[in-house]
Amino acid sequence: MADTGTHIEAAVETALGKLDLDAKTRLLAGQDMWSLPALPEIGLASLVMSDGPIGVRGVRWTADDPSVALPSPTALAATWDPGLARRxxxxxxxxxxxxxxxxxxxxxxNLHRSPLGGRHFEAYSEDPYLTGRIGSGYVTGVQEGGVATTVKHFVANDAETDRFTVNNLVGERALRELYLAPxxxxxENARPWGIMTAYNTVNGTTMTEHHHLxxxxxxxxxxxxGFNVSDWMAARDTVGALRGGLDVAMPGPGTVYGESLAQAVRDGRLDEPEVDEAVRRVLRLAARVGALADVEPAVPAPPAPVHGEALARELARRSFVLVRNERAALPLRPGRTVALIGAxxxxxxxLGGGSATVFPAHVVSPLDGLAAALPEGALSYAVGADPTTELAVADRGFTLRAVCRDAAGTVIGTGSAPSGQIQWTGTDLPDGVTHDSLHSVELTGTFTPRASGRHSFGIKGAGAFTLTVAGTTYFDDAQQPADVSDPFEAFFGSPVPRAETELTAGEPVDVSLTYVVRLPDGIPLKVVAFALAHQEPPRDPDALIAEAVEAARAADTAVVVVATTDRVESEGFDRADLRLxxxxxxxxxxxxxxxxxxxVVVNSGSPVELPWREDVAAVLLSWFPGQEGGAALADVLTGAHEPGGRLPTTWGSLADAPVTRVAPSDGELPYEEGVFIGYRAWEKEGRTPAYVFGHGLGYxxxxxxxVETDGTTVAVRLRNTGDRAGREVVQVYLAPTEPDAGRPARWLAGFAGVEAGPGKSAEAVVTLPRRAFEIWDEAAHRWFFVKGSYEIQVGRSLADRRITATINV
Known part of the structure; x- marks a missing residue:
């Protein structure tokens, strides 16, 4: 892959020389929610950005333009395979x-500092080395495709509570060895074309103005x-942001850059050459991605096409972590009947909730996957227990569309509504509709129940609403917002029940929810966001469990799928506990x-407590497995493929977890644990988790x-002693032979995956990076190579260490 070359730099300078101050400053401010303005005078197209990380949503948050939905980042890290991340x-x-x-x-x-982090599922691991390896593979792959990445959120954005204002107090050593390390x-390894700076403050300076970092x-x-873009609405001060190294303030048009930046230069508060540096970086980005005319991009031709569904399925099954398998319960033996249980x-x-959400063209559920894989008559199903205890966005059984009207009640546009949620940001409105003309939006259509009984309907959002079901208006009033500090929590928060009505399964009824749009004057971002919510008739929980028990008794094997919900794991808020x-x-x-x-299949993006884990035959962690999750689950349960995952983070109870605090006090959150997070902290405190870092079983x-080593390279010989082919993740830990209270007992220094057939041998070769032997010297403000004796511990997990060697460095 080509990178910055003389032709790109020359083109950047030529383009920069043609721009006046107003054009320069306009380029550094978003023109809308997702893009920068085009500058035709220099042949610059509008640069378009989109959320990831498990799919590409595009500029419209809608199912009209579906996206491939890959498994969650925790799942990607669980593969322990940078090459797969690259693909x-x-x-x-x-x-x-x-x-x-x-x-x-x-x-x-960002790292899994605490298991309570609400966005835990969107980050890779508690270990900085594993995170850096997986992240390097991901960035390399995206940019090999000619698309820029923005590695985020720089830095210490490790929790959601008060994330816009929290001042995280992080020691210099912990910053260097943990949070900055990925x-x-x-x-160093992937040369990303972009970085996104976080909302939070670090040691007294907000990250969008953090000159030092x-x-x-x-x-x-x-x-x-590369270029540095703010997290959305994170930039606060024109002069502070530019001098702090922020190149682009998003979204627009109301940002601290643009006209405000030009005025700051004219007033003498900033010099134009300071603006030029930021513009250069944006123009360099444009040249790299092919948005600057007459300049060959960094990737002249895209790679060969990738089959999205096949890769999503492969990635999911490679990420599943089999943490328990007593009596060889898995894979399922042929000819056995299966009771599948769980809502x-x-x-x-x-997938997880928040800005990571995309809309796949289809989703394969566990029921779909097993029904397709097992012989007819071998599978039964029972709900058992529903993790959703409140209304959810209207989805299954609803056929809806959005009708936009002006103040006179005239229809000015219509849009599709694949679910009951409307999320229109900036100019993302139906054709022919503008914010100036839009007065109301009606979600209207039909609902066909799949169960008879008393159905509940509700509203998510703030403002004036009218809710009608089956010809009866149940609510016609204003709904006030909850008292929340994070607008994302308000947006993704709980719906309010507003109607209950008896419905009959299979008989459609008309539904309508009208929202009167009110956007306060002067707001930086115009958003139309609300949702119609629904809940099926409640059934007696004990009766549901009793039905599941009967189904389990009648089958050879019971497969129970347990899960979290979007009120447990999502952007905008942290978790209160780790219970299902x-x-x-x-x-x-x-x-x-x-x-x-x-x-038991555990469908969660991050750790949950499993108090029954010793009472079941097998436990399989499936994370948020993406759109092909059910098909991948069938592959693994039936033995067509081996579960390939290893834990990227420690799983244990909240009571035992060494680092749990995520809420600031008086605006500050001290990282008092220093360099001891994750498995480093569990070992330091002498606590035993449910499942250790790196753990995972195969078939x-x-x-x-x-094991042989020269102190730089570790070569490990191993044999597949089972009766089927498999993949092993060889993990190398480094442990000082002399205990040192200031350092962890051991830490991950390298890993490699190998494959071999039954009875065959394989060799894993791991290079030990110099950084594995270094610590950050806070007094000297530099890396210090710690000489001495180290034990190289090689094995299957942090606890299952099979073979060792000692070196002196």
């Missing part, structure tokens, strides 16, 4: 080009030459008591025969 990146670049997107707002490489590795370290020490088995949750919602724990206990061959066995 995922190539696919996403292909999706971006299809949607006219130049810049993908991904990947998220960014540094990706800059952005100009001093990111650009100065690491040599980053999430039928209505799959395949609803009666799901009770369900698993009851089914396991009825059938000793109970397999074959491995023997580690030998």
């Amino acid at each position: 995922a990146g190539v696919l996403l670049a292909q999706e971006a080009r299809r949607k006219g997107v130049h810049v993908l707002l991904a990947p998220t490489v 960014f540094e590795a990706i800059v 952005v100009n001093g370290i990111l650009r100065g020490e690491w040599g980053f030459d 999430a088995a039928r209505d799959a949750r395949v 919602p609803g009666r799901q724990d009770d369900l698993v206990r009851a089914v396991a008591a009825a059938n000793p061959d109970t397999v 074959t066995d491995w023997t580690y025969d030998s």
